[in-house]
Amino acid sequence: MESEFINLTAENLAREHLCCIIRSRTAHPGVEAKRRWLADRLGEGHVFRKLNARATAFIEYAPLETAWVPIVGENYLYIYCLWVTGACKGKGYGKELMEYCLADAREKGRSGVCMLGAAKQKNWLSDQSFAKKYGFAAVDTTENGYELLALSFDAAVPQFAKTAKRQEIDRQELTIYYDFQCPYIEKSIETVRKACEADGIPVTFIQVDTLEKAKSLPCVFNNWAVFYKGKFETVNLLADEAYLKRILKK
Template structure:
C-alpha cells in the first residue's frame, strides 16, 4: 500500500490535484488559493499526503508551532484533516495514513499528535472515534463542547490557548474568520455573500492570513469560524440555511 501514496512537495504541487477538491468539476479560486497556501506552508514542515490517484483520500498535518490554530503543543504535530471518501472507504487507507503520521512523528522525535474534536462529532472535523482507536484521548475542552484530542508519546500534553476558550468578540454582526487552507472556503464565501446581500445582512469577513492572527483567534479554529451577536457558533462550513437559522436568535 505504501507505493499508492505520495506527498505533495514544491516540485509536484503545481501538477498534482489537491485531493480534497476532487468532487468539484470546475477550476475555481479556492483551488489556487489552496495551492498557494500549501506552497508557503510546506517549507514549515506541513505534510499533505494523498492517494496517488484522483480520489479524496488524504491526511494533512503540521508542527503545532506553525499550525494555523490556537493550540499550544510544544513539539507536537497538529492534524488538520484525515479524510477518506466514497468508494475508497473500507480499504484500510485511513489506517495507513494515520499510521504514517504516527511513524513520521516518532521518527522526528515529536512528543505526540493532536487534533480538534467535539463531544458530538461535527462535519468538517476528522472522525474522533477513529482517532481514539489509535490511542488519542481528550486532553482539553471548551465550555461549548469542543475537545482537543492527543496521542502523547512522552506524557506531555497540548492544550487550547487561553484566547481560544474566550468564544466571544465585541461585534454583534455576523462575523466569519477564515483562511485559504480549504479549497471549498471560497465557494461558501460566495454563497453566503450572495444571500446576505439579498437580505441586506451585514457580514464582517476576517481573513486569517498570518500565523500570528491564527494563534490569537478568540475561538477554536481549523480554517473557519462563525460568530453572531458576539458569540461563537461553529467551525463548520455553513450555507444560507444555517445563516437563516442563527439570524433568528
C-alpha cells in the same frame, strides 16, 4: 500499499489534484487559493499525503508550532484533516494514512500528535472515534463542547490557547474568520455574501493571514469560525443558506 501514496512537494504541487475538489482542465478559485497557501506552508514542515489516484483519501498535518490553529504546545504534530470518502472507504486507506503520521511523529522525536475534536462528532472535523482507536483522548475542552484530542508519547500535552476559550467578540454582526487552507472556503464566503446582500444582513469577513493571528483567535479554529451577536457559533462551513438562516434566527 506504501507506493500507492504520494506527498505534495514544491515540485509537484502545481500539477497534483488536492483531493477535496478534483479538477482536470478548468481552474477552481478555491483550489488555486489552497495551492498558494500550501506553497508557503510546505517549507514549514506541513505534510499533505494522499492516495495517488483521482480520489478523496488524504491526511494533512503540520508541526503544532507552525499550525494555523489557536492551540499551543511543544514538539507536537497537529492533524488538520484526515478524510477518506466514496469508493476509497473500507480499503484501509485511513489506517495507512494515520499510521504514516504517527510513524513520522515518532521518527522525528515528537512528543505526540493532536487534533480538534468535540464531545459529539461535528461536521467538518475528522472522525474522532477513528482517532480514539489509536489512543487519542481529550486533554483540553471548551465550554461549548469542543475538545483537543491528543496522543502523547511522553508526559507533555498541548492545550487550547487562552484566547480560544473566550468565544466572544465585540462585533455584533455576523462575523467570519477564515483562511484558505480548505478549497471550499471561497464557495462558502460567496454563499454567505450573496445571502446577506439579498436580505440586507451586515457581515464581516476577517482573513486569518498570519500565524500570529491564527494562534490568538478568540475561538477554536480549523480554517473557518463563525460568530453572531458576539458569540461563537461553529467551525462548520456555511455551505447552504438554510444553515446560515438557522444561525441568524438566534
